Amino acid sequence: MAPKPVLLSVSLCVLVLFNGCLAQSHPRQRQMGECRLNRLDALEPTIRTEAEAGVIESWEPNDQQFRCAGVAVARRTIEPNGLLLPQYSNAPELVYIVRGRGLSGILLPGCPESYEGSLQQSQGEQSRRLQQQQDRHQKIRYVREGDILALPAGVAHWCYNEGESPLVAISLIDTTNSANQLDQRRPRHFYLAGNPEDEFQQEHQRYGQRRRQQQRQHHLLAGGEHGPRQLGGDNVFGGFDAQFLADVFNVDIETARRLQGVGDNRGNIVMVESRHLETLRPRGWSREEQEREERRERERESERERERRPSPWRRDDNGLDETICSLRLKESMDDPSRADIYNPDLGRISTVNSLTLPVLRWLQLSAERGVLYKDAMYVPHWNLNAHSVCYATKGRAQVQVVDDFGETVFDDEMREGQLLIVPQNFAMVKRASSEGFEWIAFKTTDNAMISPLAGRTSAIRAFPEEVLANAFQISREDARRLKFSRHETALAPSIRSSSESASARIRSVV
Template sequence: MPGEKVFPSEEYVHNEIDDKEEDEEGCTLSFQERLDGNNDTIGQESENPDLVELKQSRKKSLLEFRCLVEDAILSNYILGKNNGKFELPSDLRGNLREITLWGVPLLPSRGHDGTDVVLLKFLKARDFKVPEAFSMLRRTLKWRREFKVEGILDEKIDSRLENLEFIDGEDKQGRPVCYTLFGALKNREFYKSTFGTEEKNQEFLRWKVKSMEMGIQKLGFKSDGENSILQITDLKNSPGPATKELSSLNKKTVVLFQENYPELIFRNIYVNVPFWYYVSHALHSQFISQRTKSKFIFVRPLRVTQTLLKYIAPENLPVQYGGLKRENDNEFSTDDTVLRFSAGVTVIWDMTVVGYEVSYKEEFIPDDDCSYNVLLQKEKKMKESARNSFYIYEPGKIVITIDNGASSQKKKIFIRHKSKETLPVNQRQTPPTVNKPLSCQPIAFSTHANCKMSQTPHHMWRPKNPPLLSYKFHPSLSSTPHFTSNPEESSKPLFPFSMAKSKSLLFFALCFLVLFQSSVARQGARGQQQQGQGQQERGECQLGRLTAQEPQYRVQAEAGVTEFWDYREDEFQCANVAVCRSIIQPRGLLLPSYTNAPKLIYVVQGRGMTGVMCSGCPETYQSSQQSEQYREERGQSQRFRDQHQKVRNFRQGDVIALPAGVAHWCYNDGDEELVIVAMEDTGNHQNQLDNNPRKFFLAGNPQQQGQQQGQQQQQRRPGQQQQQQRPQYRGEYGSRRGQEQHNAGNVFSGFDAEVLAESFGVGRETARKLQGQDDQRGHIVRVESGLQVLRPLSSQEEQEEQERGGRNQTANGLEETVCSARLIENINDPSRADIYNPRAGRLTSVNGHNMPILNYLRLSAERGVLYRNALMAPHWKINAHCVLYATRGEARMQVVDQRGRAVFDGRVREGELLVVPQNYVVAKQAGDEGFEFVAFKTHENAMFNTLSGRTSAIRAIPVDVLANAYGMSRDEATRLKTNRNEAILLEPRSGSQRRG
């Protein structure tokens, strides 16, 4: 069943690694990165860009790549065009839908979780250039057929070669670790039997490919996992530079993997690298890409342990590389949980020091002064990871002394320990009696040596993985860790530390490791004020029926028309919203105005430009001398350099966000009518008045508008006069309507002309023009010669957004917030879809996450496209009302309230609007022509919950609960949960496909 792809919102960032440390005797070299001295952060970067938010351009590339691959598979040219020279494999002939790569289906519509993971690897390898990534994918599929990769895992290759490479353990992030050992090739006989002929060279390449395929078997290709391999190549005792065959084959292997296994190797770490290999690799690096170069790290012998521990935990690193992992280890395993002892305790410990060059000594010191100390390990220089054990036969302590006096550098030590039940031979027949329990605790600091360990049976708790602790030692210092059985003498848990410069001993106590993790969850509530008088008097939403409505009122102007939905209808009053639609003719100018509530505007058709005037913001648009000369040539005698605030371009599919009280104008500079739909949230916290919408014009004569609205209302809604006198409907369309009509006008018309003339420093005639009392053009006027304003082209505007930070402007404290806010966002581009189902449609949202101004407005919007007969699963908005406007096609919609009543069951057609209150359940099914809509929501981060699909509430309920709740069998309940694997956009299903 094809499923939709939900793109994430966090952007993928590749973390570069920088090393500040140098080692005189050994070094680490990489082409583009050096290793950081922080062991805890390296290796934690994720190579999966689909786990975090992709940039919009990369989301677009992924969507385009998915469509291209889908078409290539369905059209049978994914393996190349068939011109009679290429024959499809028998297993795929006529069935390319089943084609896979690395065990993952390639057909995107199959909805496999790993498909996007695989496609993203090819995109990343080609810098998200879709044509190049597609060509690379096709070449890879062709090469795998020619090289016969699919059956390579079953091939028997020279066992001596297979012993050169093995997979052992995982790194810190769960990636499989592959080790390659070239030391055995120093044997001349082995080398001659391995290389020399074309057949043997081909077998070597097949061995490398087989090893890679074995590593790929360890990958899950999950979007929430690690999907690459950490490669470690050991060059210790490897053949010298005279072995041309090995050098040539290594070069071929690198190029082969680069072209056919993109982004599958996280890092390629070469350890114990001789100097001649640096030179050889530098000469061959011209044949590999820069991206591949960045994955190579070369480590000299003295820094092998330090480097590998930055990627691999000590317990997973083999002892030959300075770790604690041993072959066939019977002492430490991840299966240790709870141990019971009948008598005696043996303590076992592992220890390794990064860089070695320290000496250490181990001894047991009994508490009884009459007993003898037991020397467990005389002082010696540490050359590799050390393991020791000791049977505790009487109360006492184990002391490990580590001396770093011979070194001039700090060192870090890793120690792990455990206890196990043992008895000495002479006591196995007569175990001692039970006295008291002994606790097993991880190492901690202690400044006292009086530690007791009793020889008694006890119960011991251990974590599933033995505690692993690390310590840092300054140069020329010694340290003495010790184990103790007395919890009261243990101090706080151990962390990496630096020791003071002295010869004093520090002791490590054996104590419980108790980790407390606390978190404080903050849940933001919208806290929206419900101030509207109408809402307060109603007390609740009395909605017995919802209707899909067209605008009730139509107001004509010189260059356009505005249509209004009656905001006094019950559903609009319940949601506290008002909606209007404006149709602006070419060269039409919607006069400057502002409203008492924030609003969102959706551009249904056309393009234009708008200016948003915010007091205090700089006037960043300034005319040049050429424009001054142009005005003078046209007969304007006065030379004036115009400057104003930013002018923004918009186009079809744009959402424009406008705060309350911020004035704006709009102009149609296209060749077709401009159609915009606007929703005002009158119940918003920014509106301190009642819930009636109010528009304040800065120009023109809105009186004409008010009169026409009143006439249209009387013609189309007779018998409503008494209802209009209700006191809760005061305002622009309220009980004092007649009085407001006679006093209507722009905000200047109420002032005395003398006051205006004095305020602007102009004459009375100019002041009277501001009042617009003789202007009969309405709220949309025609600009006959076209509007001449300063504005960039679309491409220039985009470049300006990128370079905005480089401008040298006068700062006034507002530029970082209001003045530079992004007010326009396009949601019509298919590549920006947040939810996509190739068989059902797509959803694109704009909210507080991707458009920060909406966090201030507390509004959001969604653009939906449903394909023919596709469905949106029944769902409800958790925290917002929804105002849906149909932009194309039609759909059948059903809305159900809390009582289970269908308050709406009908068709919503293009140009109609439907209000869906919060928590009301709604379902949509597109008609034969599909259905497109835009939905305004009264919350900046509106959330929804579904009733069907893989993320639904029903899917989250146990089968038995469903069976008993609905009185059905378990089989029926199971089908109810699992029949639909999509999220919210559902593919239409024929009657024969319906089950249960």
């Protein structure tokens, strides 16, 4: 039986709309000449936006280092029972949960409300009215420390802290991604509620206040037959006429003004009035049950990927064969059993890319999670095809970065809360302090690759001995020693630290 034309048209419209939201063109819209850097810095946030139930700290996006990578970064701290107001941005976003736990809603356009309240069985008129009033909404995801969320451009989302300690999330917005056709210099957040402040530019906040004062005076003078118009807050509804909103939603004028955020001074993160956010969601799941369900989701997605893998005579998919509404948008990066590189004495490296989280193929982003134990090293390496935006989540490390001229552009300690941008192909090495070091690194391509300079899989190991001997003007024996001195891959013990410890023990004995 042929599909109904109306249903077919609606389905195609939804798929094309969301495919356009996710689809990326190549190459990326990077600005030429932005990465002529002769010095890098470990940066602290410079802009602070306080709210009723938390704080948002961000790094100045017009800093030369951020312009090189074409990204912006913000750190959000949500207090217990705090709600980050619904919003969307003009560019794709990756969010890593540094600590805490909560709930996240990501609203995919055109998808059904798959979470709905139970229906009553009575057939009475009152019961039917109650059935119509049952809450229903799109899927809610549990998030906890170590999770990473992928947010396509223009997709609305919210986050709630249901734990007993602050929820801290670090967020990267890829402003020069081809999905962003609005503003390549500065991320823009469009809030759907409240009276939020600009998270990335304090000067813009002051400009916005002056602009609203001018608009308020203009509306008071030009009220027309309906009388003076009351200007709303800085959310998307704030600029519409309140009467229009009342007609659109079929609500009274007071509710329409509530939509506009009139008189709302709570900021971007608000306190939930009740002691707990009541939503429809599966209850009573243990952590093991949640992990089991996440594994099943990954298996189902892998099966779909195998089924839709392009054949040699097919250029690529057009997105119409994807199951848009069941996209997996979350991945855990803190499970040691899923590490890509692991050494029980040194640490681990975990990655998430378009192979493990396929939605990243459209976002053109990926991430690396690293844990170094005491005095362990992440051997010198470079990123082949991406800039790296590294945020320290715990501990301290000595970090060095070298540019294409062989100049040291960074040689300093990096500590928790600092951020370092390493441009593509710049070589970098990390050595953890005595307290260890942990980080999350966002990469500006969907399948970032590294090339080590030392170790079993390094470029040095791959060269013939004769090439090394002539290139470095050393003997064949020294070239062989150079090639085979390290048997580890990416993680290695610090020989200097070991010798220093041995010397200290000898001195203590003497």
